[in-house]
Amino acid sequence: MNTPNPVFIPGPTNIPDELRRAIDVQTIDHRSSAFGELLHPTLEGVKRIFKTKTGTAFILPTTGTGAWETAITNTLSPGDKVLVSRYGVFSHKWIDLCERHGLDVMVVEQGWGLGAPADTFAEILAADRSHEIKAVLVTHNETATGVRSNIRQVRQAIDASNHPAMLYVDGVSSIGSMDFRMDEWGVDIAITGSQKGFMLPPGLGILCLSEKALVTTKTAKLSRCFFDLGDMATNYEIGGYPYTPPVALIKGLSHAIGMLEAETLPAVFARHYRIAEGVRRAVSAWGFDLCAKDSHLYSDTVSTILLPESVDGNAVVAHAADAYQVAFGAGLGQLAGKAFRIGHLGQLTDVMALSGIATAEMVLSDMGASIQMGSGVAAAQEFYRSSHAANARMKRAA
Ligand SMILES: *Cc1c(COP(=O)(O)O)cnc(C)c1O
Numbered sequence: 001m002n003t004p005n006p007v008f009i010p011g012p013t014n015i016p017d018e019l020r021r022a023i024d025v026q027t028i029d030h031r032s033s034a035f036g037e038l039l040h041p042t043l044e045g046v047k048r049i050f051k052t053k054t055g056t057a058f059i060l061p062t063t064g065t066g067a068w069e070t071a072i073t074n075t076l077s078p079g080d081k082v083l084v085s086r087y088g089v090f091s092h093k094w095i096d097l098c099e100r101h102g103l104d105v106m107v108v109e110q111g112w113g114l115g116a117p118a119d120t121f122a123e124i125l126a127a128d129r130s131h132e133i134k135a136v137l138v139t140h141n142e143t144a145t146g147v148r149s150n151i152r153q154v155r156q157a158i159d160a161s162n163h164p165a166m167l168y169v170d171g172v173s174s175i176g177s178m179d180f181r182m183d184e185w186g187v188d189i190a191i192t193g194s195q196k197g198f199m200l201p202p203g204l205g206i207l208c209l210s211e212k213a214l215v216t217t218k219t220a221k222l223s224r225c226f227f228d229l230g231d232m233a234t235n236y237e238i239g240g241y242p243y244t245p246p247v248a249l250i251k252g253l254s255h256a257i258g259m260l261e262a263e264t265l266p267a268v269f270a271r272h273y274r275i276a277e278g279v280r281r282a283v284s285a286w287g288f289d290l291c292a293k294d295s296h297l298y299s300d301t302v303s304t305i306l307l308p309e310s311v312d313g314n315a316v317v318a319h320a321a322d323a324y325q326v327a328f329g330a331g332l333g334q335l336a337g338k339a340f341r342i343g344h345l346g347q348l349t350d351v352m353a354l355s356g357i358a359t360a361e362m363v364l365s366d367m368g369a370s371i372q373m374g375s376g377v378a379a380a381q382e383f384y385r386s387s388h389a390a391n392a393r394m395k396r397a398a
Contacts, residue, residue: 003325005324005355006348006356008329009327009328010329010343011343013195014199014347019200019252023249023252023255025247030241030244035239036238040236043059044057045254045258046253047208050208051180052187052208052210055183055208055211058070058206059206059250061249062204067191067207068094068170071209073222074220074222074224074227075213075220076101077219078101078221079103081106082105082106083135083165084106084137085110085120085121086109087113087114087116089142089143089333091142094137094170095137098137101222102222106133108120108124112291112335114293116139116151116154118156118157119157122160125157131165135188136166136168140174140175140178141172141299141301143341144335145292146299146304147298148174148300151187154167155187166213169185171190171192172196173196174301175190175192176197177268177346178269179269188209189209189210192205198256199347217230226243272344274383276344277387278350278383281379281383282380286371286375287371289306302341302342303342304335305341306338307339307340312367314331315367319363320360323366324362328340328342342356350384354380354384357376358377361375
């Protein structure tokens with residue numbers, strides 16, 4: 001079942017060896033001061049990665065979905081109205097979660113391949129003079145379609161009518177891989193999980209709340225117990241958790257933050273862009289289209305590739321696993337069978353990306369797609385070579 005090949009799914013990512021070693025820890029007493037000495041610097045590190053100075057960080061033993069539930073249940077009350085757009089499976093799942101919690105969800109349907117409709121949001125918020133809408137929910141990087149939304153524009157849409165609605169952002173497949181600025185973009189709650197940009201195994205939900213969002217936790221009436229941030233904050237003050245904390249993963253998170261900061265965030269984002277752009281050049285050389293409708297929407301963590309009708313996306317993914325022991329992402333929701341996804345986030349290099357592109361070419365050819373073998377690899381090679389030449393020139397000039 002194990003293969004030395006990297007995975008090309010958009011999370012969980014490949015786990016760097018040093019992170020696997022970092023989470024191999026003996027039990028410590030989570031009520032001792034040793035745990036607080038691990039926890040508090042890690043919470044500070046999370047804030048630096050989210051780019052918030054005024055926010056408060058929380059780390060919960062859950063996944064991204066649990067972090068959504070934490071955000072919603074701690075800040076809203078039954079019947080509260082939220083505004084959200086559906087443009088893929090993850091934005092859909094967030095809507096479903098809100099509906100099941102009894103919120104009044106106002107959904108703006110958007111074409112898959114597009115991002116959050118800031119203009120429509122602005123019109124709806126301007127018309128909401130009695131300020132019934134309590135929060136606007138946005139999936140920053142829609143992992144099903146490979147689309148990045150513009151969060152700054154959504155904040156401007158809220159501010160244009162001086163609307164007090166809070167802005168909640170799902171950054172599960174962007175934070176730690178793509179530019180994210182919680183304070184500067186006016187985000188009230190940002191969430192992620194451990195298994196994407198932080199390159200860890202799944203198991204942590206990580207979120208930051210603005211001062212405004214934190215105040216609403218005092219009056220929010222949706223029910224919660226395990227995910228209660230008030231209990232969590234009280235226990236953080238005395239260095240602990242209201243229950244047994246996932247010590248090994250928190251140790252891993254601390255180490256992952258160190259790795260991202262050693263590389264520097266601008267370099268991490270530039271690497272993700274470079275690798276993604278190589279994949280995009282390959283897709284274009286094959287003659288295929290991305291689901292993302294415009295270049296300003298391109299995600300640097302996942303590419304969703306539309307397939308000709310004669311090629312079944314699920315068969316592509318199954319064949320890649322069977323024949324070459326390589327994992328690609330399947331098309332999700334309305335894209336099931338019609339697309340496949342190449343995940344390119346976490347610890348990847350140009351060389352690893354080339355192996356994924358080369359494998360995709362073999363698989364697509366096996367499945368009868370009429371692509372020129374080697375064309376995508378060559379296009380990506382050209383791009384990687386030219387961007388390294390540019391880097392070398394910049395280094396010499398510096
Ligand atoms: C992976 C993902 C999620 C779900 O996270 P889980 O950790 O699987 O619960 C939510 N939103 C986005 C954008 C994702 O990529």
